[in-house]
Amino acid sequence: MSHRYARPVPKPAADQAESLQLGVDRSSPVPLYFQLAQQLEAAIEQGRLAPGSLLGNEIDLAKGLGLSRPTVRQAIQSLVDKGLLVRRRGVGTQVVHSQVKRPLELSSLYDDLEAAGQRPATRVVRNAVEPASAEVAAALGLAEGAEVHRVERLRLAHDEPMAYLTNHLPAGLFKPESARLEGTGLYRLMRAVGISLHSARQTVGARAATEAEGQLLAEPPGAPLLTMARTTFDDTGRAVEFGSHIYRASRYSFEFQLLVRA
Amino acid sequence: MSHRYARPVPKPAADQAESLQLGVDRSSPVPLYFQLAQQLEAAIEQGRLAPGSLLGNEIDLAKGLGLSRPTVRQAIQSLVDKGLLVRRRGVGTQVVHSQVKRPLELSSLYDDLEAAGQRPATRVVRNAVEPASAEVAAALGLAEGAEVHRVERLRLAHDEPMAYLTNHLPAGLFKPESARLEGTGLYRLMRAVGISLHSARQTVGARAATEAEGQLLAEPPGAPLLTMARTTFDDTGRAVEFGSHIYRASRYSFEFQLLVRA
DNA sequence: GAGGTCCGATTGTCCGGACAAACCCAGGGC
DNA sequence: GCCCTGGGTTTGTCCGGACAATCGGACCTC
Numbered sequence: 138m139s140h141r142y143a144r145p146v147p148k149p150a151a152d153q154a155e156s157l158q159l160g161v162d163r164s165s166p167v168p169l170y171f172q173l174a175q176q177l178e179a180a181i182e183q184g185r186l187a188p189g190s191l192l193g194n195e196i197d198l199a200k201g202l203g204l205s206r207p208t209v210r211q212a213i214q215s216l217v218d219k220g221l222l223v224r225r226r227g228v229g230t231q232v233v234h235s236q237v238k239r240p241l242e243l244s245s246l247y248d249d250l251e252a253a254g255q256r257p258a259t260r261v262v263r264n265a266v267e268p269a270s271a272e273v274a275a276a277l278g279l280a281e282g283a284e285v286h287r288v289e290r291l292r293l294a295h296d297e298p299m300a301y302l303t304n305h306l307p308a309g310l311f312k313p314e315s316a317r318l319e320g321t322g323l324y325r326l327m328r329a330v331g332i333s334l335h336s337a338r339q340t341v342g343a344r345a346a347t348e349a350e351g352q353l354l355a356e357p358p359g360a361p362l363l364t365m366a367r368t369t370f371d372d373t374g375r376a377v378e379f380g381s382h383i384y385r386a387s388r389y390s391f392e393f394q395l396l397v398r399a
Numbered sequence: 400m401s402h403r404y405a406r407p408v409p410k411p412a413a414d415q416a417e418s419l420q421l422g423v424d425r426s427s428p429v430p431l432y433f434q435l436a437q438q439l440e441a442a443i444e445q446g447r448l449a450p451g452s453l454l455g456n457e458i459d460l461a462k463g464l465g466l467s468r469p470t471v472r473q474a475i476q477s478l479v480d481k482g483l484l485v486r487r488r489g490v491g492t493q494v495v496h497s498q499v500k501r502p503l504e505l506s507s508l509y510d511d512l513e514a515a516g517q518r519p520a521t522r523v524v525r526n527a528v529e530p531a532s533a534e535v536a537a538a539l540g541l542a543e544g545a546e547v548h549r550v551e552r553l554r555l556a557h558d559e560p561m562a563y564l565t566n567h568l569p570a571g572l573f574k575p576e577s578a579r580l581e582g583t584g585l586y587r588l589m590r591a592v593g594i595s596l597h598s599a600r601q602t603v604g605a606r607a608a609t610e611a612e613g614q615l616l617a618e619p620p621g622a623p624l625l626t627m628a629r630t631t632f633d634d635t636g637r638a639v640e641f642g643s644h645i646y647r648a649s650r651y652s653f654e655f656q657l658l659v660r661a
Numbered sequence: 662g663a664g665g666t667c668c669g670a671t672t673g674t675c676c677g678g679a680c681a682a683a684c685c686c687a688g689g690g691c
Numbered sequence: 692g693c694c695c696t697g698g699g700t701t702t703g704t705c706c707g708g709a710c711a712a713t714c715g716g717a718c719c720t721c
Binding site: 430431432466467468469470473487488489490 | 673674675676677678682683684685
Binding site: 188220223231233335336338339340343345360364372374387389391392393394395396 | 450451480482485493495496596597598599600601602603604605606607621622623624625626632634635636648649651652653654655656657658659
């Protein structure tokens with residue numbers, strides 16, 4: 138008991154570039170820092186880089202890969218921003234050991250369900266152009282009475298109702314066709330026509346189901362519903378979508394990851 | 400109507416460094432890029448930089464400030480990450496014009512209420528050390544039966560119950576004293592003793608109130624409640640807190656901002 | 662043995678430059 | 692009038708280097 142090696146992980150940290158099979162392809166159009174970030178992320182997810190272990194120092198890593206230090210730093214920084222790595226001056230960069238998943242995408246319910254293997258289906262209940270109500274106009278930044286598409290959809294999983302989705306889109310942005318809405322999510326359609334979704338503001342609450350809502354979702358009146366209202370903006374700051382949705386609380390909940398801002 | 404100037408904002412974009420009173424203090428210990436970022440952010444918030452307007456190009460900006468381009472880029476990038484600016488190659492950097500607020504802090508209910516001027520109050524109902532249940536142990540990454548602090552609090556605003564908060568903390572991390580919990584939020588106490596909160600995983604749902612829960616929150620049995628379960632991690636990835644909370648849906652909802660990952 | 666001090670290691674900040682890629686607009690060709 | 696091409700502008704990527712700030716352990720002193 139005379140000797141102690143208290144270092145968290147006394148890893149020799151030799152040529153990680155080789156031991157982790159890191160290496161970049163300079164003929165690829167993919168940026169070098171991005172290639173490196175992807176490889177590191179894969180190594181972390183597959184456990185080849187153990188949680189808590191130290192990454193070799195930036196200078197050696199750069200030398201081993203034939204890159205400059207700024208490029209290596211850019212790669213590491215992108216993973217720090219994702220919450221996968223933590224840097225400590227004077228110590229090094231280590232892998233966070235926790236089940237950090239994804240810091241909350243701007244995701245659609247459709248994609249969520251599909252990723253969970255839930256066989257999502259959509260029934261378009263309504264799809265029409267109408268003048269915007271005061272609430273919708275305010276959310277979208279339009280004049281009251283301006284024309285908007287109104288889309289109402291029932292979302293099912295395994296043939297069971299999950300949620301009732303009501304969306305409003307400024308007319309002229311693009312025309313959501315019912316046939317396509319049945320086969321995929323709204324966001325995927327919007328991205329497909331070149332709208333680059335950027336940010337969203339959303340409110341999540343709960344309330345008791347009305348009679349009509351109960352009918353739609355196969356719940357008794359008064360059953361707790363999860364509500365979500367969301368306004369989505371493109372990268373110029375224009376509001377491109379306002380949705381107000383209700384979910385069966387017995388079947389659905391929101392799960393997400395938060396990162397503290399530096 | 401023969402001439403059209405379709406440029407979004409045909410701003411001459413001369414010496415913005417002067418017109419916006421930008422300038423850095425090289426004797427300050429605050430990093431240069433951070434000083435610049437703060438000044439730009441202030442200019443945006445105060446409207447001196449109008450939404451949609453173009454920032455002068457990076458090279459001129461750097462020259463005007465006596466900084467290098469990488470430093471200016473670092474400042475701009477930090478604001479892009481916050482969602483305040485958008486870059487377009489070949490075009491320039493422009494201010495997003497939308498009511499982007501904050502991309503969701505890891506905030507405590509206490510701070511939220513205080514910020515809203517709601518005069519929050521706390522009544523500590525229970526504060527004891529006990530063995531961890533299976534659920535708590537799993538959430539905190541401890542062995543079942545390991546000692547944990549269990550804290551139950553009733554949170555009021557304007558003397559009305561708002562939420563009932565149940566938290567579990569690994570014993571030995573720090574001792575949450577009831578007297579201090581009455582005066583502030585749990586997160587503030589944890590930060591004060593040097594625990595650096597880093598990320599959290601949370602689930603938001605809804606359910607009907609039980610008889611006992613209704614009593615606590617002054618709601619009838621069966622009333623819809625908003626539920627939130629959260630596990631918080633420090634920057635080494637250790638779980639430092641697990642909370643499972645219920646909110647009166649009639650009085651409270653979650654509101655937050657999402658940013659799309661690049 | 663306890664405490665403070667020094668020092669090597671590592672990341673943080675900053676510089677100056679170079680070329681590539683994407684975008685917008687004007688001009689020319691049809 | 693319409694399409695395509697070209698050039699100028701601006702950001703994106705990458706390099707190599709320099710010094711400062713911070714951390715943690717080793718060493719020395721008392």
